[in-house]
Amino acid sequence: MSPSPAVQELILAVVWIAVVVGGLLGMFAVMTWVERRTLAFMQFRLGPNRTGPLGILQPIADGIKLFFKEEALPAAANKWAFIAAPGLAVATALLAVGVLPYGPPFRFPAWGWLPSFLRDRPAQIQIATIDVGLLYIFAITALGVYGVVIAGWAANNKYSLIGGLRSSAQLFSYELALGLSWVGVIMLAGSFQITDIVNDQGRRAGGWFLGWNAVWQFPAFLVYFLAATAEVARIPFDLPEGEAELVAGFHTEYSSMRFALIQMAEYINMITVAVLGTNLFLGGWHAGIPGLPSEGLLGFVWWGVKVFAVLFVFIWLRGTLPRVRYDQLMHFGWKVLLPVAAVWILVTAAAVAFFPGAFPVASR
C-alpha cells in the first residue's frame, strides 16, 4: 500500500528539508575548520590541529565550549530584540536555501528497503520549485539585512550600532548590483528557474565549459562575485565587523550560543552564495567536457567540486586582501559595479533581440 501522491510529495519535502538543513549545518561546522586551517597555512601557522586527526573535531569542541558559556545580556540592551536578532538572521539564511537545487536530477535506486513509491523515482534535491525562484532568493536577501541591523541596534552599544548601520547601507548598495548581475543570465535562459538556467548552460557550445555563463556573461560573473562577497560581508568588504575600528561590529555584545547563531547565519549565507554562483555561472552539475556524464553520482561530484572551489576562493581572498575603506566601498558599489552591470544588461538584451538564432531558448 503506498500513500497518496500529495502525501508522497509531503514526505519527500520533509526528507529534502532534513537533508538540506542537516547538510548545511554539517558544512557550517566543516567550513569553520577548513577556513581556520587554510588561513593558518597562508599565514605560516598551523591552525587548530589538536582535536582529532588534523584537528577535524575542532568544530565539535568549539560547539561544546560555546554551549556551556554564559550568555551575557547587556544591561542597557533592548532585551527582546537582542534575543530575537540572531534567530532572525538564521531564519532568513535558511529561508533562502529552499529554492536552490543541490546537484543534478537523479533516480532513486531500486533498493528493497526503500518505500515502494520511492524506488526508481526521478528526483532532485530541491525543497521547493517555484516559478520565480531567483526573485524569491532576491527577496529573502533583502530581508536578511534585518537580523544584522536589529542585532547592532538592540545591543545599545555605539560600536554595535555603527556596525549595524554600516551593514544596512552596504547590503542595500550591493544588493542592486547583485540583482542586476542575474538579469543577463535570466535573459539568456528565458527563465527565473535555476534548474532551467543550469540546463541552458549545459546545452551551449556543444557541452564544453565555454558555454557556461562565467564565459558568456563574464562581466556579470565578475559583478556577481564581487557583490556577493560584499553581501556576505567577507574580507575585503567586512566593514560591519571591522575589528580594527569597531571591536567586533554588530556582534560585539553577543556571546555563547547567540554568537554561534550569528556565525552560523554568516556561513550559511556564504554557502548559499557559492551554490547560487555555481548554478548560475559555473554550469551547475555539468562536467563542461562533452562525453563526461553530468547526471547521477558524477554530477554531484562536479557540482560539489565547483561549490568547494568558490568557497575556497572566499577564504583565499580573506587570507590575501586588506579591508577597503568605507568611502571606497560605497564608491566601488555605486559608481563601478552598478554601471557595469547596467551596461552589460543592455549589451545582453541587444544581443538576444538582434541575434535570436544565436541564443536558442527552450521555453521561448
Added chain:
Amino acid sequence: MDAILFYVFAAIAVASALVVIAQRNPIYSAFALIVTLCSMSVIFALLGSPFIAVLQVIVYAGAIMVLFLFVLMLLNVKSEEDRPAPGTRTLRGVALALVTLLVLQAGTVLARWQPLPAADFDASTRRMAEVLFSPHFLYVFEATSILILAALVGAIALARKEP
C-alpha cells in the same frame, strides 16, 4: 487551506498595522510595518501572483523599510516624549479614515462582480511582462520611470551642498 492561510495572514497584517500607529517607539512601529508588508506579500502569493508577492517584499519590506530603519537608528529617535491629548486633529483623522472606509465599502458593494473565467487568469511573470510592455501600458510605465528618475535627481540636487 488557502482560506485558512488568508485569514491568518490578513489578521496578522491588520494587527501589526494597528501596532504601527499605536506604538510610541518609532523603531517598533517600523518593525511592525515590516510584518504588515510581509503578510500582505503572502496574501498576494495566495491570490496566485508570486511575482507581485516577491516584488512586495523586495521593494517595500526590503529596500524602503531598510532606509526607514537606517534613518531612525542614525538619528537615534527615542519614543515620542509627549503625546498630544486627543483634539480636533485626532477627530479629523478618524473622520477621514471612516469616510475612506465607507467609500471603499460602497465601491465593493455597488460593483457588479463577475467571476473571471479560470482560463483567463494568468498572473505569471511572463504575462505580467507582456501586459506591462503592451502598447496599452507601455507609455504609462515609461512615464512613471521618468517621474521617479526626476524625483531622484531632485532629491540629490536638494541634498547637495553648494560648492
